[in-house]
Amino acid sequence: MEFTLEDISDDEISRRRDLYEPLTASVRELVDAVIRTEVDDDSVREAHRLVQAAVETLRAEQIDGSYGVRFSADLQGMPWGNAVIGLRNAIAPPVQTVRDSDGRVTADFTLGAAYEGPSDCVHGGICAMVLDHVLGDAGSADDVPCYTGTISLRFLRPTPLGSLHAEAVIVERDGRKKIVQGSLSDAQGQTVTAEGVFIVPKNWDGPMPRKARRPGEA
Amino acid sequence: MEFTLEDISDDEISRRRDLYEPLTASVRELVDAVIRTEVDDDSVREAHRLVQAAVETLRAEQIDGSYGVRFSADLQGMPWGNAVIGLRNAIAPPVQTVRDSDGRVTADFTLGAAYEGPSDCVHGGICAMVLDHVLGDAGSADDVPCYTGTISLRFLRPTPLGSLHAEAVIVERDGRKKIVQGSLSDAQGQTVTAEGVFIVPKNWDGPMPRKARRPGEA
Structure with a gap:
């Protein structure tokens, strides 16, 4: 079992949570909307352009590979990439x-x-x-x-x-x-x-x- | 086991596939990018605004509830909402x-x-x-x-x-x-x-x- 330790404070963890939690919630909404939408073709293509722009914005700087299992220096768990519970993973319901x-x-x-x-x-x-x-x-x-x-x-x-x-x-x-x-x-x-x-x-x-x-x- | 039959032609199925497949692929990219991004806070917020705009565009008209298990009138399978194989489901790898x-x-x-x-x-x-x-x-x-x-x-x-x-x-x-x-x-x-x-x-x-x-x- 491998872990990554990040030397950050509780305040910094809170700040990151406040930044990423609403984004991930919106991506969960998006996943649902793509399945259920009945808008016309031009609107689907417009949504596609917006999604592509969001991807480009986020990919401008990113880690290599996956998120890993991270803990803060005082061992507070940050399993934010996890497929079932991850705060930054829109696949996670989250549970x-x-x-x-x-x-x-x-x-x-x-x-x-x-x-x-x-x-x-x-x-x-x-x-x-x-x-x-x-x-x-x-x-x-x-x-x-x-x-x-x-x-x-x-x-x-x-x-x-x-x-x-x-x-x-x-x-x-x-x-x-x-x-x-x-x-x-x-x-x-x-x-x-x-x-x-x-x-x-x-x-x-x-x-x-x-x-x-x-x-x-x- | 319940199914929905849609009275559409093979051409119409192809047309819808060509419309939704690239959108879903981009949403899969987005899920990955949200986990791996390291851009600054303003860029994260900008991406969030773009995602919200995409959600609003798609939600303007949508079905109630989930996609269901659909077949065309000549019984071609369209399990496009499926969590593991769905063409319109960004959670699906797809397998x-x-x-x-x-x-x-x-x-x-x-x-x-x-x-x-x-x-x-x-x-x-x-x-x-x-x-x-x-x-x-x-x-x-x-x-x-x-x-x-x-x-x-x-x-x-x-x-x-x-x-x-x-x-x-x-x-x-x-x-x-x-x-x-x-x-x-x-x-x-x-x-x-x-x-x-x-x-x-x-x-x-x-x-x-x-x-x-x-x-x-x-």
């Missing part, structure tokens, strides 16, 4: 996880048109994506880092687009293995259940820094 | 599946910064998303429709961002169940393996129309 004191991880979020598979339903692969993340987060909620070994999902019924809830918790420990169970639900109850086996790295030799163990914090 | 004559489904695609989890690696949930789709496509490659019952994934090693290959095939049939196996690979070999149980609907009573059974065709 914001919350850890209870008993190690249970929960997340409430909304999935719209961009996450569709069957008509009006969440793509099964998106259900899998969210559950993989939430189970992984629960797997390291005990301050002992781990990586995903296996994950199994059972689809009980279609998951409707809209407001959803996911949760997960460690249910068993066996040597370097942690068994984590979780589920995805709508207002009527569970739609998908999941179980994963998470593995503690062989060379692990102590607790993770308290502030660094919270990848759910965007 | 374009190809079916061999023996029922094996393969897909070659590239995942960049927007699909990151661990540094320089594909988010495990994105691996799960792609494999869920490719296994599902393989599951119905025999003209008998099915839905996902369970899917299990084994993560062999981290999947690097970049060029990837996925494939899947039905390996066993047992009554209404089809067992499908597949994998995700980079140039060095498999990174994730998957097995799914797919279920044929109880009321299924005949083959699907040949042209309608190809959700992998964007």
